[in-house]
Amino acid sequence: MPVSPLTRIARRRIPLAALAAGLVSLVALGIGVAPASAADTDAISGGPSDDRTRLSYQLQPGQQVADDYVVRNTGTTPQQITLFATDAFTTQDGDYALLDTAKKPTGVGTWVTFEGSHPAEKLTLAPGEQRTVPFTIVVPANAGPGDHPGGIVVSSQKGDGQILVDRRVATRLYVRVPGDLQARLTIASLGADYHSEWNPFTGSTTVAFTVTNSGNVALGAHLLVGANTFFGIGAGATVRKELAELLPGSTRTLSVVVPGVPQTGYLAPYVKLQPTVEKEALNPGPLAAVERDTVVVAVPWWLLILLLLVAAFFLARRLRRRTDGKRAAEWVAFTEAEALRKAREERDAETASSVSTGPGVDRAGR
Template sequence: MASYLAFPTRVVRALALVLAVLIGAGLLATLAVSPARADDTDGISGAPADASGPDQRSRFSYQATPGQHIDDLYVASNTGTTAQTMVVFATDAYNTDDGGYGLLDTDAVPVDAGSWVSFAGGVKQLSIPLEPGASQVIPFSLDVPADAAPGDHAAGVVISVQSTSGEILVDRRVATRMYVRVPGELQPALTISNISANYAAQINPFAGDTTVTYTVTNSGNVALGASVVVGVKALFGVSAAETEREEMSEILPGNERTFTTVVDGVGQWGYLNPYVQLAPSVDVEALNPGPLASVSRDTTIFVTPWWLIVLLLLVGGTFLFRRWRAKRDEKSAKAWMAYQEAEMARRVAEGGTATGAEQPVGPGDPALAEPVSGRNDR
């Protein structure tokens, strides 16, 4: 009986050992393959170039007259570990809501500087397959229309690689900015509009927050950034708090952006005059448009000065209380005097003289006689 049971046990142990070996081999194979998949990347990059590859430029900046033709080079690189097919094209730029430099979607049709760019053969886009680590220098042309308006025209040269993830189309893009300035009547101008402010009181009446909201529009034809100062003044132009200073990123012509700035440490001074000042500037790599005029805008709000109201109530209450008390004391004094006069009159009426009143003294008055002693004289 014992030998009969031992045989199946040995078989089961052997089968378990074989199964463990197979599972272990499978895990090792999985571990050997997984790192290779994890290391796969799909990196792409692009930059202005010369014939040998990337140059020192970070953007394309041109000053071109209407009708002018310009040739330049762009390099596209596959920085990943897998082969990729890249689509290269140019499109128009705009400002995103957060002030970034945005470009139209891949399938959108450009109508400004993006439409002025073409590649070899006059095509508007190229499809370039690149192996991992490979790069290709791409010639392109910029043809400025004869009726191009003076000012800055913004665009970008884009590399796009599209792939699918399930039912989702993924579009990975990198781009290089392009600025084309057409000479003529340049009008660098920023305007401030829709300025508003509100005040949030704090427990400390001299540490409130003033929130200033305003919209900056590039109403000219030159791309501009600005140094911004936001502050609050009280009566007679006295500063109510320390100013807030920040740098505004570039706004393209025809674009606008809304900002919100909080100025803290503002007291409850009643009349408050929040203001915004802009000192326009151009990018260090941009072409100089000439003198730039600063711009400012302000608004007015009224903040209930509760601390002053409380102070006035305390002072006024103290004054009124003292006045009431003085009147009460005066009234009490008059009443006491009237009472004394009435009492005196009553006593006079009852006894003929007022108690304690002085009487005239004459020669024959008994008061002049010698006082009578308490013993008999002998």
């Protein structure tokens, strides 16, 4: 993605020696072009002489190329400006960044010279003045294949008492050396955690992973993050994200929340990655997609509770049946015993009656 017109990053550095003297160093760093404002008397800008937003070249080892860079004083006061080149890197947040002014480059920043052979060019510009500065890139004979990223920086430093202000704006610089180009991104350290909610259909899954540019070509990516359940059926929403350009050797750790994931028991969170190149970047050839997945348990509490309720219902019903059967058997036994007892009493009564009256004997003794 082309760099925005200006991204300013303010830092405050307090070295130990300066701290004792009460000094504070304030650095303002930008990548792109710094627009002037009514209150910004020290505004500066820089960029190619045409409408390019980046400087991209394809050069063989030992080859060189000449180009121009335009520096402008867009403020209202005279400016002492330094023009130089340095190396680039990817920050942990995925931003394209350049080395600090005081740090010496070791890569493409050492390939650039100004006005013939100078590693830096110092200019004095009046308000509204601009200057076109020729520069040359010479690729070392032992340069390896792939992208070599950096930037051309316009720096204006001013000191006022205890404060040093360093204003920096820059343009991205890419030098591609042909050869064995490896356009490759990898996914590692993939893990996931399920977060349940009271509604069994509105949980979420946090998918964490690391993307590494293990090749030698600067690449971005389209990311697709989601989760599947049994038989590959999708569970929850699918999250789409754009991964900012990663420079060769850079790593980016991401954490993506997939919403609307139900408690299905088994989940297979996945990450699909399709590498991309910036609009103005050189084409590195075919780009292979990458996919990784993992397994996580989404405990179906609603189902467990339902099963427990059903089991409790049938257990209670079975116990009730056993209790009712036992009571019924006891009642049958009781009624049978009562019936036998009554029958025995009646039989005993009849027997007693027969013995007391005796057959063939009347009351007169006849």
